[in-house]
Amino acid sequence: MNSLLFLLPISALLVVVALRAFWWAVHNEQFENLDTAAKSVLDDE
Amino acid sequence: MKALASCCVHCGAPSTSAFCCTGCEAAASLLSAVASGAGSARARDTSVRQAVVLAVPTISCGACAAAIERALMPLASELDALQVEVAKRQVRLRVSESNLPLVMQTLANAGHPATPIGAAAKDERSAERSEWLRLGVAWFALMQGMMFTEALYWGQGEMELPVRDGFRWLAFLITSISIAYAGSPFLRGAMGELGARRIGMDFLISISVLLAYGVSVLETFRGGDVVYYDAALMFVAFLLTARTIEARATRSARRRIEALSAPLPETVMRWRQTEWIATPLAAIRIGDELHLDAGAVVPVDGLLVMAAEVDESSLTGEAHAIFQPAGARIYAGSRAVTALRVRVSEVVERSTRAQLARIAAEALADRPPWLAAGERYAGVFTVTMLGLAIASFALLSLSGSDRGLPTALAVLAASCPCAFALALPAALAAAQSSLAGAGMLLKRGSALAALADVHLLCSDKTGTLTAARSTLRDVQLVADVPRERVLAIAAALERDVTHPLAEAFAPYDQHIERHDHSVALGAGPSALIDGQRWSLQAHRERVALFRGEQPVAQFVIDDPERPGVRSLLQGCADRGIEVALLSGDAPSRVAEFAAGLGLRNAHGGLKPQDKLAWLRAQSVSTVMLGDGLNDAPVLAAATVSVAMGQGAGDAHRAADVVLLGSDVTKLLFLFDLARRLKRIVHQNYAWALGYHALMLPLALSGAMPPWAAAIGMAASSLIVTLNALRLRSPGQSNSILFDHPPLSTVR
Numbered sequence: 001m002n003s004l005l006f007l008l009p010i011s012a013l014l015v016v017v018a019l020r021a022f023w024w025a026v027h028n029e030q031f032e033n034l035d036t037a038a039k040s041v042l043d044d045e
Numbered sequence: 046m047k048a049l050a051s052c053c054v055h056c057g058a059p060s061t062s063a064f065c066c067t068g069c070e071a072a073a074s075l076l077s078a079v080a081s082g083a084g085s086a087r088a089r090d091t092s093v094r095q096a097v098v099l100a101v102p103t104i105s106c107g108a109c110a111a112a113i114e115r116a117l118m119p120l121a122s123e124l125d126a127l128q129v130e131v132a133k134r135q136v137r138l139r140v141s142e143s144n145l146p147l148v149m150q151t152l153a154n155a156g157h158p159a160t161p162i163g164a165a166a167k168d169e170r171s172a173e174r175s176e177w178l179r180l181g182v183a184w185f186a187l188m189q190g191m192m193f194t195e196a197l198y199w200g201q202g203e204m205e206l207p208v209r210d211g212f213r214w215l216a217f218l219i220t221s222i223s224i225a226y227a228g229s230p231f232l233r234g235a236m237g238e239l240g241a242r243r244i245g246m247d248f249l250i251s252i253s254v255l256l257a258y259g260v261s262v263l264e265t266f267r268g269g270d271v272v273y274y275d276a277a278l279m280f281v282a283f284l285l286t287a288r289t290i291e292a293r294a295t296r297s298a299r300r301r302i303e304a305l306s307a308p309l310p311e312t313v314m315r316w317r318q319t320e321w322i323a324t325p326l327a328a329i330r331i332g333d334e335l336h337l338d339a340g341a342v343v344p345v346d347g348l349l350v351m352a353a354e355v356d357e358s359s360l361t362g363e364a365h366a367i368f369q370p371a372g373a374r375i376y377a378g379s380r381a382v383t384a385l386r387v388r389v390s391e392v393v394e395r396s397t398r399a400q401l402a403r404i405a406a407e408a409l410a411d412r413p414p415w416l417a418a419g420e421r422y423a424g425v426f427t428v429t430m431l432g433l434a435i436a437s438f439a440l441l442s443l444s445g446s447d448r449g450l451p452t453a454l455a456v457l458a459a460s461c462p463c464a465f466a467l468a469l470p471a472a473l474a475a476a477q478s479s480l481a482g483a484g485m486l487l488k489r490g491s492a493l494a495a496l497a498d499v500h501l502l503c504s505d506k507t508g509t510l511t512a513a514r515s516t517l518r519d520v521q522l523v524a525d526v527p528r529e530r531v532l533a534i535a536a537a538l539e540r541d542v543t544h545p546l547a548e549a550f551a552p553y554d555q556h557i558e559r560h561d562h563s564v565a566l567g568a569g570p571s572a573l574i575d576g577q578r579w580s581l582q583a584h585r586e587r588v589a590l591f592r593g594e595q596p597v598a599q600f601v602i603d604d605p606e607r608p609g610v611r612s613l614l615q616g617c618a619d620r621g622i623e624v625a626l627l628s629g630d631a632p633s634r635v636a637e638f639a640a641g642l643g644l645r646n647a648h649g650g651l652k653p654q655d656k657l658a659w660l661r662a663q664s665v666s667t668v669m670l671g672d673g674l675n676d677a678p679v680l681a682a683a684t685v686s687v688a689m690g691q692g693a694g695d696a697h698r699a700a701d702v703v704l705l706g707s708d709v710t711k712l713l714f715l716f717d718l719a720r721r722l723k724r725i726v727h728q729n730y731a732w733a734l735g736y737h738a739l740m741l742p743l744a745l746s747g748a749m750p751p752w753a754a755a756i757g758m759a760a761s762s763l764i765v766t767l768n769a770l771r772l773r774s775p776g777q778s779n780s781i782l783f784d785h786p787p788l789s790t791v792r
Contacts, residue, residue, distance in 0.1 A: 004208065008215075011189075011192070015185060015189055018185065019181070019182070019185055022178075022181045022185070023178065023181075026174050026177045026178055026181070027174065028126075029126070029128065029137065031177050032128065032130070032137070032170070032173075033128050033129075033130045033137075036110050036128070036129055036130060036131050040110070040111065
């Protein structure tokens with residue numbers, strides 16, 4: 001059970017890092033435009 | 046910002062006015078707005094890059110996006126984070142203040158004039174961002190929470206008590222964050238519903254979440270047997286996901302109705318005494334003279350000062366530039382193809398564009414009466430289910446079973462009438478957006494539902510089945526007045542008259558003064574000109590000009606068949622819709638016209654009251670097609686009325702649906718859409734009913750865990766929304782989860 005003592009802080013740290021990365025992505029407009037790139041393959045040029 | 050106008054305030058280039066170009070002017074106004082917003086007096090560093098959003102109304106497809114990216118390629122070292130958003134018709138990038146004019150100039154040279162946009166768009170953006178963040182937090186919390194609660198399930202009995210309680214407190218922490226942040230839209234909605242004294246979706250969702258959470262907190266404190274944090278987390282994550290997708294769908298439908306919605310510029314060039322001055326849009330008044338560059342969106346209604354080309358496609362759905370002479374009326378929301386000068390006749394808030402948006406919003410609020418009844422039943426149903434949930438909890442708890450709470454939670458989740466509530470509104474919104482794309486304006490929402498069952502199309506002739514522009518074929522003089530004079534007087538009489546025949550005289554107008562002008566219903570206009578009373582009267586198939594009682598001249602007017610009428614008739618026949626022609630014209634003329642089209646059911650010489658009586662005598666539901674100007678009472682007598690407009694300015698016509706444009710075959714699209722709407726609404730209701738019929742017994746029997754019920758609830762409302770969205774595509778279904786223009790416009 002002692003392993004929990006580091007696994008828990010590690011998982012907490014990972015969550016903080018992941019949420020921070022997500023926050024960064026949202027605020028850097030990664031989710032603003034989901035279709036232009038998807039449709040660009042339909043272009044002839 | 047006063048300047049001795051010898052060089053540009055912004056870039057310092059030689060200039061006769063404060064700014065050398067609209068680019069500099071826009072950049073300066075944008076940046077002064079930013080600076081004043083920040084409230085700081087520090088000197089601005091013009092070389093720092095900052096995020097800029099440009100409205101580019103000319104973006105219509107993916108190819109435009111590629112063209113813009115190519116055009117900006119040479120400037121790649123000066124800017125970054127370039128995004129071209131086709132659906133929103135916007136370009137976003139980071140660029141320094143000093144380089145912004147260069148970017149705008151480059152875009153304009155590439156045929157895509159741009160305008161920086163500000164506050165309103167930013168609000169919507171930040172709302173969308175918190176939506177994403179909520180979704181992210183909800184799912185992260187779910188994953189973390191599951192980690193602990195799963196461990197609790199598997200470790201049951203073997204786990205040491207301090208570890209178990211530690212895990213429970215961690216789960217408590219995570220769930221609290223998830224409910225307070227990600228679940229806040231539901232909680233706020235529930236408070237609103239309580240304030241309005243009704244029980245709705247948000248209330249049921251909040252009750253389910255808070256019940257699972259509250260019991261778990263209690264059990265955590267007393268060290269009880271089971272906690273339900275995972276159920277609460279799942280409710281929040283699944284339902285928030287369904288709601289977000291639904292919100293995106295309605296938002297994109299709304300955007301299409303609004304623009305119609307090329308965003309308006311913040312400032313326009315206004316003529317003041319001796320020079321053009323950039324003026325904020327809000328300060329524009331009626332009578333101002335504005336200059337608009339080629340490609341700009343017209344922000345107001347107005348009259349052209351000089352002839353110009355205008356594209357009304359965002360309003361009428363018919364994409365071609367129209368040449369308009371000086372003095373022609375143009376409408377907010379259309380686009381200048383050539384640079385144009387316009388005298389303002391309606392300000393932004395009262396313009397056609399604003400009216401269209403308002404009418405569209407009102408039409409959505411108009412529900413068929415049976416829907417109101419349905420909503421009452423849904424309320425009763427919800428309360429009953431709440432009672433059932435409490436009863437099952439009480440019964441199971443009293444009988445000593447530990448299944449009481451999970452069962453009650455499952456019943457609550459399974460009974461949420463989300464799918465029911467969305468079935469019709471989602472479909473109606475999607476259909477309306479589809480109509481807007483085709484240049485049709487729905488003024489009464491319930492009319493669309495009624496249109497699916499129509500089997501008789503009654504049509505007026507002049508101005509509907511015949512072309513809007515009639516022409517003068519011949520003039521026969523019967524008195525001693527010269528031809529020139531006769532035409533000028535007739536034109537003066539018909540000036541400002543809205544009947545389609547009046548257009549035939551418009552080219553001959555010499556602006557003769559007239560007094561005491563009046564138009565009697567069912568008769569022609571009359572007026573005093575040079576002290577004599579002149580009048581025009583329809584006489585058989587001719588129009589005759591009278592001086593007092595004496596005939597002076599006869600006009601033969603050509604009233605050619607409107608292009609597309611034959612395909613309309615063929616289309617109606619294919620769909621099993623009968624067509625009847627009701628006209629006030631001379632019977633012989635109507636018969637000739639009908640025979641030319643192969644129409645058997647044609648009636649001429651009808652006065653408005655005859656048409657009314659004829660319509661009322663029909664046993665089937667009817668749709669009446671008219672011009673919506675002189676025939677409003679007749680239109681009102683039909684089950685559904687449709688008015689033919691000629692252009693964007695015809696939104697005010699009195700009818701349930703107005704065709705903004707001259708293409709009469711749009712009517713067929715309308716019929717098809719109404720039938721598809723009916724089919725899809727039926728499918729949605731069938732699905733919602735079937736879902737409840739299946740889920741409730743399962744939930745009541747305790748066979749279904751709360752999380753499965755939550756998935757079912759989210760999935761059923763998603764299915765209903767996605768099914769409704771199929772109405773936005775022109776024909777068969779394609780993937781339209783996120784907003785983009787229909788593929789048919791991508792060339």
